[in-house]
Amino acid sequence: MAFEFPGGAPVRAALVIYDPPTGTGSTPGPERDRVRLQFNPDRIQVGKQARWDRSRSPSNGEAARAQFVGAQPRTMTLEVFLDAHGTSEGVQERVEKLLGCCAPTARSTTSKPASAPWVRLEWGHARTTAFLALVTQVDASYTRFGHDGTPLRAVCSVSLEEAGGSVPRQNPTSGGDGPVDTHLVVAGDSLAGVAWQTYGDPGRWREIARANGIDDPARVPPGSVLVLPVIQERLAGGAG
Known part of the structure; x- marks a missing residue:
């Protein structure tokens, strides 16, 4: 099934692989x-x-009343179908790229802790699946081979776990501590649009800009990770 824009060609999905953050960073x-x-x-x-x-x-x-402890990271599983038809190579190189996402990068082994690459599923305007993640498992099944044993077709099941998540951060309107969420900026995003999706009010872009130290709201490059702060008025049901 292909994601299609009206009147346009299908948008091809890709698993984008990033270097892990340096130190304890979240970008x-x-x-x-x-x-x-x-x-x-x-x-x-x-x-x-x-x-x-x-x-x-x-x-x-x-029955005891439930006490909220915390939210677990988002998880995602997808199947990747690889075929060497029309190419001069088999599928091993692409499978190795996926398997390599389960191991620390060579550069990160010199620091502590070492870290595997971060990944993100990039597919058109999809947002629910476009979160930064770590690869927790890759299962590859080769289903077709060349005369010399070269794998020509594979189906890979890839399991991902969200790399970020809610962290304590100062609430910009109340001055207190509260949980926040994050948003990965994709092409076409604007702070006003993110504010409307998050709070139902595009005017809240200023709180997002303030929480992220953004001076120019028109310059937020794709790939940036925005902190989405809790707004006290929203928690209080709009009172204020």
Whole structure:
């Protein structure tokens, strides 16, 4: 199944591979490679879980009230179909790129802790699946071979886990601490558009700019990771 713009050609998906952040940073390094998918996925599974604690049960036998502990990282699983038809090579090189995402980069081994590359599924205007992630598992099944044993076709199941997530950060309107989310900037994004999607109010772009130290809202390059702060009025049901 191909994602299509009205009246346009299908947009091909790609798994973009980035250098990991330096130190304890949360922004990936430059793009180091990408695996362009010959065939777009026909199914992608995305999940997210929340942790709740019910250990403090009352003595009267009633069910304990759930206490929110925290949100687990988003996960995603997709199948990548690779075929050497029309190319002069097999599919091993692309499979090796995927397998390599499970190991620390050579450059990061000189620092502590060492880190594997970060990745992102890039597919047109898709947002739910366009989060920065770590590859947790790759299972490759070779289904066709050349006369010399060279693999010519493969199906790879790739499991991803969100690299970022909610972290404590100062609330710009209340001055208190609160959880935040993040947003990966893609081509065509604007701070006003992100604010409308997040808060339902495009005028909130100023809070996003302030939380990220952005002086020029027109210059937010694709690939940037924006912190989306909690706004006190929003939590209070719009009171203020």
